[in-house]
Amino acid sequence: MAKPVVLVTRKLPEGVQDRLAAMFDARLNPADETWYRDGAEIVRRATETGAAGILCAAGDALNVQTIAALPPSVRILATFSVGTDHIDLAAARARGIAVANTPEVLSFATAEIAFTLMLMAARRAGEGERMVRAGAWTGWAPTQLMGVTLEGKTLGILGFGRIGRELAQMARGMRMTIHYRNRSRVAPELEQGAVYHDNDDSFLGAIDVLSMHIPGGAETRKWLDATRIAKLKRGAIVVNTGRGTTVDDEALVAALRSGHLRAAGLDVYDGEPKVYPGYMDLENVALLPHLGSATIETRDAMGARCIENLEALLIKGQEPPYRAA
Ligand code: 8YV
Numbered sequence: 001m002a003k004p005v006v007l008v009t010r011k012l013p014e015g016v017q018d019r020l021a022a023m024f025d026a027r028l029n030p031a032d033e034t035w036y037r038d039g040a041e042i043v044r045r046a047t048e049t050g051a052a053g054i055l056c057a058a059g060d061a062l063n064v065q066t067i068a069a070l071p072p073s074v075r076i077l078a079t080f081s082v083g084t085d086h087i088d089l090a091a092a093r094a095r096g097i098a099v100a101n102t103p104e105v106l107s108f109a110t111a112e113i114a115f116t117l118m119l120m121a122a123r124r125a126g127e128g129e130r131m132v133r134a135g136a137w138t139g140w141a142p143t144q145l146m147g148v149t150l151e152g153k154t155l156g157i158l159g160f161g162r163i164g165r166e167l168a169q170m171a172r173g174m175r176m177t178i179h180y181r182n183r184s185r186v187a188p189e190l191e192q193g194a195v196y197h198d199n200d201d202s203f204l205g206a207i208d209v210l211s212m213h214i215p216g217g218a219e220t221r222k223w224l225d226a227t228r229i230a231k232l233k234r235g236a237i238v239v240n241t242g243r244g245t246t247v248d249d250e251a252l253v254a255a256l257r258s259g260h261l262r263a264a265g266l267d268v269y270d271g272e273p274k275v276y277p278g279y280m281d282l283e284n285v286a287l288l289p290h291l292g293s294a295t296i297e298t299r300d301a302m303g304a305r306c307i308e309n310l311e312a313l314l315i316k317g318q319e320p321p322y323r324a325a
Helices: 014-023 039-049 064-069 089-095 107-123 125-133 162-173 200-206 226-231 249-258 296-315
Strands: 005-008 025-027 053-056 076-079 098-100 154-158 177-181 195-197 209-212 236-240 261-266 285-287
Touching (some): 005 014, 005 039, 014 025, 039 053, 039 064, 053 296, 064 089, 076 296, 098 296, 107 125, 107 162, 107 236, 107 261, 107 296, 125 285, 195 200, 200 226, 226 249, 249 261
Parallel strands (some): 005 053, 053 076, 154 209, 261 285
16 A cells, blocks of 8 residues: 655654655655745645645644645644644644644753753843853953842743643752643642632732743733733743744833843744844843744654654554644
């Protein structure tokens, strides 16, 4: 029997590409050409190859128009991500196309980046690094680049799913107190003493550091706006490793400039790889290029999840184990 065709939109770790090539008629993108940003090009390639599956990633143009125009051969969109906001799920459902993702395996790595940003923001690590590289460091001085400690501070986790809970675990090691805001309260064994808030006002007013872990999409667009920022304590720190769309960039920049917020750390951006220009000349914001899941171990594990999803539906005729929609 001919192997099912899988259109792979991105360059993936070599071992993952090798496994895909062994199991499927994989149409790889080894040079990482950026045609995946163009929905018409995804459709053209899926049609030309008769793809049964598309292995895609965040940022791919899988909007309502693209999905409506996909050839009938396409049965599954297996995304190399936990987030699915780049895929119009209703359009996929309407076409009977399964959507599957890669949960769990990137939780620790993403929490590590949130923690990195939290420390960079609190301890002014980016500023220090820029100073040394610029040859501007004139020697140790008692008042140079003083930050704030995280010890004893209250961390507010917005979105207490797997990533948020991994971060809570790390922050306990820094003797931080954990508060969280979530759609609903989680079970005590997951909460482990974290304080649940059922409303934004009490949550925002109680915390020193806000770490955002909510999905993208219309419902969460610009969640962190000027009104909510004003409810944070003066001197608070904001970190975002979820989706850039959840932050009102203009409002965040204004608060970082005015001193209402001490610092911020961002790994994700609205319209990335474009970055809101207002951040660029601010010393008190640490900017990373969407590194959340970027460890060798995690990317291999994400590849394995994608392969399991594709294999289940296209080879074994089963439900994908990590079906998202
Ligand atoms: C992905 C992510 O690596 O999984 C997600 O939702 O944001 C990242 O960790 C990246 O988006 C590629 O799909």
